[in-house]
Amino acid sequence: MVDISTTIGSLRIKNPTMLASGIMDEDAGSMHRMIRSGAGAIVTKSIGLHAREGYPNPTVLELEYGLLNAMGLPNPGIDAYEDELQLLKKSRVPIIGSIYGATPDEFARLADTMQHCGAAAVELNVSCPHAKHYGMEVGCDTQLLYKIVTAVTEQVTIPVFVKISPNVTNIVEIASAAEQGNADAIVAINTVKAMKIDLETRQPILANKTGGYSGRAIKPIGVRCIYDLAQHIKLPLIGVGGITTGQDAVEYFMAGASAVQLGSAVYYRGPDVFRAVCTELKDWMSAHGYTNVSQLVGAALP
Numbered sequence: 001m002v003d004i005s006t007t008i009g010s011l012r013i014k015n016p017t018m019l020a021s022g023i024m025d026e027d028a029g030s031m032h033r034m035i036r037s038g039a040g041a042i043v044t045k046s047i048g049l050h051a052r053e054g055y056p057n058p059t060v061l062e063l064e065y066g067l068l069n070a071m072g073l074p075n076p077g078i079d080a081y082e083d084e085l086q087l088l089k090k091s092r093v094p095i096i097g098s099i100y101g102a103t104p105d106e107f108a109r110l111a112d113t114m115q116h117c118g119a120a121a122v123e124l125n126v127s128c129p130h131a132k133h134y135g136m137e138v139g140c141d142t143q144l145l146y147k148i149v150t151a152v153t154e155q156v157t158i159p160v161f162v163k164i165s166p167n168v169t170n171i172v173e174i175a176s177a178a179e180q181g182n183a184d185a186i187v188a189i190n191t192v193k194a195m196k197i198d199l200e201t202r203q204p205i206l207a208n209k210t211g212g213y214s215g216r217a218i219k220p221i222g223v224r225c226i227y228d229l230a231q232h233i234k235l236p237l238i239g240v241g242g243i244t245t246g247q248d249a250v251e252y253f254m255a256g257a258s259a260v261q262l263g264s265a266v267y268y269r270g271p272d273v274f275r276a277v278c279t280e281l282k283d284w285m286s287a288h289g290y291t292n293v294s295q296l297v298g299a300a301l302p
């Protein structure tokens, strides 16, 4: 019998596939749809203190091997989003509230509201590659990140996840700052900073010019980040980036992840991708003699 349940610190999930932030999670209806599709946990859209419109179109492009987006963190602000979270209070799977901000105080206030609304954990998005003031500036400054994580972990009792960027050379230092601030898990990776130029107009196509690349093309980058982190960080790791099949999930587990998140795969394989990935994972595990996900975690590490 294959058991694909997993734990991330104190959080137990019935299967290791979580919906990644920003995809089909703008309201309770779409998140319910993902829960029905078999996701083990749901990460909300990243929410800030105040409503944000995001960037003008075009904001998402389908490229040859993945998606390029510069949404600009559009969201209704935490007060309006509370109504959506209330509708999910009886959800049978954990809801993880993703939040962004610029200061420790902003993050602490947002985390507090997420906890109050029933979130099982919060995920600090400090790694958006295209949101001015709220993205990489926060996640690359290790001292500021330490203060943010400390402020949040002192404010809430639910687990605190920190989502980090691949667009840096010191990913381990950044994760260490989060670890020192008492984070409960590291999520890696956010999108890879990228650009697409239209040959006819000779201009970048995205209104914001640069965006974040996601989907299958970035899986080797995500796997490398988890592998590096697993050798230096004691916290549980959640792998994200290009996971589309059960075997992709196995690769992330072997690199050191205890759970995975799927974003672009919902676009490529449809909302039922969670059930499909879990079936593929179970089939692969039983064919290879594994009975528990924990047996795979870190199997590729030196």
Ligand SMILES: Cc1cc2nc3c(=O)[nH]c(=O)nc-3n(C[C@H](O)[C@H](O)[C@H](O)COP(=O)(O)O)c2cc1C
Pocket (backbone or CB within 6 Å): 020, 021, 022, 023, 045, 046, 060, 067, 069, 071, 073, 098, 125, 163, 189, 190, 191, 213, 214, 215, 216, 218, 240, 241, 242, 243, 261, 262, 263, 264, 265
């Ligand atoms: C359209 C779109 C919107 C996204 N919005 C967010 C967001 O609000 N917060 C966040 O932390 N990540 C956001 N992401 C990044 C994803 O959560 C994920 O880290 C990334 O897409 C890599 O995973 P994937 O290859 O499975 O898509 C977004 C990604 C896409 C494609």
